[in-house]
Amino acid sequence: MHATRATFLFVVALAMASAPVFADARSDARAQVEFGINVAQRGLWREGIYRWEKAAQLDPGYAAAFNDLAIAYEHEGQLDKARKAYEKALELDPNNTQIRQNYELFKEINDRTSAGKDKP
């Protein structure tokens, strides 16, 4: 009984101790994402890519960072990277309609580039 309670208390303590770490990672990543949005709105897409890549590294579970990164890759014509980033964003947040809509629009362009091509 004492052992069970001790284990429970240990798990709770561990969760409480790690929560600020996750919160820090998310808030740092969020700061990078916000900065990325700010510079992208001024047309500085490469700086945006740098910021969103950093955000994705800081918090690999942050769907918005991957969504924004995908848009920037798309703008830069790096379509393979864009597809991977969109897929990661959707994997992290499958019910996000905005990410899904971005991805559908991207796919429309991506499909167009390969449409009509005859098989050799």
Place this chain on the structure above:
Amino acid sequence: MTGPAPAKTSRRLALGFGAAALALAVVACGTDFYEIPIETPIQPKLDVSAFQRVLVAGFVAGGSEDVDTNQETVRLLRSQLRTKSQLKVIDADIMPLIDIAQDQNKAANGEETNTAANGSSGSSATAAPNGNSNGTDHGTAQQTVPLPKSIKEEKDLEPYERLFANTAYWKKIGEEYQNPLIVTGTVLFVPHSRSGMVTRDQETIDAYGRHRVIPVRTYMERKGFILRPKFVFIDGRSGATMYSESHREEILYNAQQNTPALSSYFELMDRIVPDFLSALSSQKIRGTRVLLK
């Protein structure tokens, strides 16, 4: 009589506070998404850096007799390439490819007949229709398949495909024009009609004078055209096909509407031309996306 009034007032107050709190929360948190315009650059499907000039030679064309599809396609593509690509467009007479293919076929048949009469199986049996014995990519048996004189449907175009595989012929054309990129292919533009149930929006005005749009399914007879171009890009230095792509677009109008064939042709080509150009030059596609916080 006055009993419920304070209850209503307090509910309104509560709703008002709720809305204000929500507005404050939105202001405090800021918006979480930003719509942003983007331009996606599309790399050309073909590396044309080795070419400075392009020759839109001509097309094996058929279908509607109301439009000279060979001439119209060549003129349209040349004008598009002049304004939207880096390549210099060669102004040359439009090649009557159907006649050229027929001549090549006759020559191949003649050679085959001579070979059979002489009882030999020498090099003349496999000679190219233009007399170049090095360039044929296909056997004599294939050469002798008859070519339909008028092209009415898709299957009539198939025997003409071997014209594009005749590397010796295209190499000779390439030499004539200083090794350009050669654009050729087939174009089929045929009338088409379809009848059946279609859904269309019907605007009505209700008893209160309000406009309403209701989807209504009705039986309709429609007529229009199908455009099926196949673009073949040939390296003028070697005569070999670099790349080819096929498209299909159709348009249907109400059967009572009388739309000229040429207008329909241009309407359909308008949809295809961006894809054609994207084979040769980089394009930018404008759109909007949503950045998230």
